Amino acid sequence: MTPDEIQTLIDDATFDYSMGDTDPALAKLARATAAAPDSFEAWHALAEINFSLRRLDAALAAAEKAHALRSDDLFINTTLSRIWMERGDKPTAEKYGAQAKILSWKDQLKHPEGQAGGIN
Numbered sequence: 001m002t003p004d005e006i007q008t009l010i011d012d013a014t015f016d017y018s019m020g021d022t023d024p025a026l027a028k029l030a031r032a033t034a035a036a037p038d039s040f041e042a043w044h045a046l047a048e049i050n051f052s053l054r055r056l057d058a059a060l061a062a063a064e065k066a067h068a069l070r071s072d073d074l075f076i077n078t079t080l081s082r083i084w085m086e087r088g089d090k091p092t093a094e095k096y097g098a099q100a101k102i103l104s105w106k107d108q109l110k111h112p113e114g115q116a117g118g119i120n
Helices: 003-018 022-035 040-052 056-069 074-086 090-110
Strands: none
Touching: 003 022, 003 040, 022 040, 040 056, 040 074, 056 074, 074 090
């Protein structure tokens, strides 16, 4: 599959999920991750959908794969923090939460013009 086809599959899966069609969404993301195991976006989407379905083991597995691909991403660190908090591991959740906060600060320093009226 081409990168565009992978992105279309991710977009379609996200739409399916937002419409309440979880099984087709998960099937599309499974195809996307099988075809492109280096797709951060596919793994992150899979983590988020599984998290929202309270499938914490599957969410964690997908989030860890996304994190391995892009550990400096603010959103995957936030996702991991939320998953670990739900699993009852507050120290690990705080570790990822702190990493997300540091990444947010770095982004604010790189893009100070975006801070006007923004969330700090």
